[in-house]
Amino acid sequence: MIGERAPQIADLLGEPVAGQVASAADLAELLARTPGDIVLVDAELDCSGLYPIEDVCAPQGTRVLVGVGGTAQVRIASGVVVGAGTSQAPLDSSNGTAAGCLQVAEADRPALDHALARIPDGPPGALWEQVLSLLVMQAVEVKPVYAAPFRIGRAVGRDSDPVRLQARRCARGGDGWLSERTVRPLSRQITPWAVKAGLAPTTVTVASLIVGASAVATAVLGTRWGYLATAVLMIVSLVLDCVDGEVARWTHRYSRGGAWLDAVGDRVKEYAVWFAVAWAVGQQDFWLLILSCLILFTSKHFLDYGWSLRFPPWRPRAIPMSAEPDPWQAAGVVPPSVRPPSWRRVLGMPIAERWLLVAVLLPLTGPWLTFSVLVALGALSLAYTVLTRIRWSHVPIDPVVRPQLVAITDPGFPAWEADRMQWGPAALLGLLVMVAAAAGAPWVVLAGYAIALGLYGVAYGSGPRGRLGWMAPSVARTSEMVILLAVAWFASQPAGAAVFALLAASAWRHYDVIYRIRNQQVLPDRRGTVLLLGAAGRVLVAIVLLLVFGSGAWLWFALYLAVVAVLDSLRSWLMG
Numbered sequence: 001m002i003g004e005r006a007p008q009i010a011d012l013l014g015e016p017v018a019g020q021v022a023s024a025a026d027l028a029e030l031l032a033r034t035p036g037d038i039v040l041v042d043a044e045l046d047c048s049g050l051y052p053i054e055d056v057c058a059p060q061g062t063r064v065l066v067g068v069g070g071t072a073q074v075r076i077a078s079g080v081v082v083g084a085g086t087s088q089a090p091l092d093s094s095n096g097t098a099a100g101c102l103q104v105a106e107a108d109r110p111a112l113d114h115a116l117a118r119i120p121d122g123p124p125g126a127l128w129e130q131v132l133s134l135l136v137m138q139a140v141e142v143k144p145v146y147a148a149p150f151r152i153g154r155a156v157g158r159d160s161d162p163v164r165l166q167a168r169r170c171a172r173g174g175d176g177w178l179s180e181r182t183v184r185p186l187s188r189q190i191t192p193w194a195v196k197a198g199l200a201p202t203t204v205t206v207a208s209l210i211v212g213a214s215a216v217a218t219a220v221l222g223t224r225w226g227y228l229a230t231a232v233l234m235i236v237s238l239v240l241d242c243v244d245g246e247v248a249r250w251t252h253r254y255s256r257g258g259a260w261l262d263a264v265g266d267r268v269k270e271y272a273v274w275f276a277v278a279w280a281v282g283q284q285d286f287w288l289l290i291l292s293c294l295i296l297f298t299s300k301h302f303l304d305y306g307w308s309l310r311f312p313p314w315r316p317r318a319i320p321m322s323a324e325p326d327p328w329q330a331a332g333v334v335p336p337s338v339r340p341p342s343w344r345r346v347l348g349m350p351i352a353e354r355w356l357l358v359a360v361l362l363p364l365t366g367p368w369l370t371f372s373v374l375v376a377l378g379a380l381s382l383a384y385t386v387l388t389r390i391r392w393s394h395v396p397i398d399p400v401v402r403p404q405l406v407a408i409t410d411p412g413f414p415a416w417e418a419d420r421m422q423w424g425p426a427a428l429l430g431l432l433v434m435v436a437a438a439a440g441a442p443w444v445v446l447a448g449y450a451i452a453l454g455l456y457g458v459a460y461g462s463g464p465r466g467r468l469g470w471m472a473p474s475v476a477r478t479s480e481m482v483i484l485l486a487v488a489w490f491a492s493q494p495a496g497a498a499v500f501a502l503l504a505a506s507a508w509r510h511y512d513v514i515y516r517i518r519n520q521q522v523l524p525d526r527r528g529t530v531l532l533l534g535a536a537g538r539v540l541v542a543i544v545l546l547l548v549f550g551s552g553a554w555l556w557f558a559l560y561l562a563v564v565a566v567l568d569s570l571r572s573w574l575m576g
Contacts, residue, residue, distance in 0.1 A: 122323055167192050183239055183352055274371075309405055411535055508562070532568075
């Protein structure tokens with residue numbers, strides 16, 4: 001406890017206070033006889049509920065409480081504090097304020113000792129503010145713990161319904177505009193009950209998958225009542241999808257198996273519902289509509305993922321300790337500003353929005369109008385994403401992220417350096433050549449493939465590069481899917497189910513790679529990449545199978561890709 005007055009949150013601390021100090025020297029002396037993780041608390045800090053304090057004190061690294069009512073400005077990027085001022089030495093720009101509750105992990109104790117020794121050289125302010133600022137100057141990774149909707153400050157009192165506020169606090173931010181106003185209020189009613197019942201997040205995830213499978217079973221019926229049951233089950237599955245994450249954040253119960261199920265389950269459920277509706281309708285034109293949905297949203301998602309990977313995550317960077325305000329600005333280590341979210345994110349059409357749209361329209365209007373609207377909104381979302389992202393692409397992608405973009409692009413074709421042709425026109429020309437050849441005789445199709453392969457090799461060059469290099473994964477996925485769809489649809493009797501299965505299996509593999517990069521920070525190994533052939537290899541095998549056996553053989557090819565992708569995914573998530 002730091003300060004001379006009686007602590008305001010003494011009733012919220014689960015363990016007895018090891019000591020109360022007022023100076024850096026006294027704190028250093030106290031820490032010398034206190035092993036392990038330590039929590040520094042400002043005696044004047046008050047919080048309206050227990051849960052934020054518990055989260056700071058959880059054994060999960062160095063953490064600091066952040067929220068309206070804090071006194072120290074902080075700059076947060078990529079989930080960590082990368083700049084920290086004090087009440088007397090504020091930052092030039094900030095996106096949060098820290099309060100006087102700071103846990104320092106045992107691994108960061110040497111940095112804490114060094115910070116206490118350098119207090120006279122640091123910025124002026126309260127002792128805990130100085131400690132936080134000097135830790136960040138040493139590039140210690142301090143993670144923010146957000147207090148909202150709990151109140152922090154001085155003498156804020158206690159909330160009458162902390163469980164309700166904690167349920168709100170554990171809801172993930174950044175959801176779609178509609179789902180935040182429809183699905184999250186429902187999940188927040190269930191989450192406290194799930195926590196009280198001791199349900200593991202993985203148990204809730206499995207329940208969501210079971211309910212999703214039930215929605216698929218009722219969609220296959222193809223009746224109005226079947227679609228109504230599908231709609232209800234889809235919404236229940238979507239709510240449970242929110243509950244599992246809220247329970248995990250509430251209880252700090254995370255597991256690799258749960259992370260894997262959560263990462264891949266959404267895509268499996270969505271694809272399965274689409275497939276079931278198309279199977280029930282049983283018309284070739286409707287399969288084309290469903291496949292258009294698949295291509296549009298996959299293309300859009302990989303634009304989003306490529307955009308998010310154009311620069312490496314911003315990490316804390318060591319700078320000389322200084323008493324000047326915002327020494328990070330002077331050292332030029334300030335992350336670029338990020339535009340705040342707004343109502344326009346509804347145009348992104350995240351999965352919750354898509355599920356809500358299908359759940360509402362399917363029983364009311366039937367499958368044709370439902371998926372026509374979904375295609376139209378998907379096209380609008382894709383166009384909006386392309387135009388706005390290109391507008392904001394001012395600098396080339398960072399070479400550090402090229403391996404991640406290469407892994408998601410998964411080209412599978414030879415690459416040649418070509419300074420005379422821009423990659424965008426070359427890729428588009430390759431796509432047009434292949435689509436034009438799709439209606440020809442077998443030798444024309446194979447010749448078109450060879451020409452397109454050469455053009456894509458020229459387009460790809462040494463890998464994703466330039467200010468639009470983040471588009472490479474989306475271009476690869478779109479080209480692969482459009483080519484396969486065109487080749488299959490010019491066949492005499494295209495099998496819509498087999499085409500969908502092949503495109504969905506390939507897309508699922510690449511979604512899994514994205515989740516590995518984002519959640520595990522690992523790239524797929526070469527063995528799995530070789531067995532899955534790359535984009536060029538899959539297209540070639542699909543063309544040969546089509547010419548020899550017909551598009552129905554794609555179902556077996558899709559099964560092969562799915563089995564290899566799932567086994568490789570399980571090995572990475574559970575044993576990697």
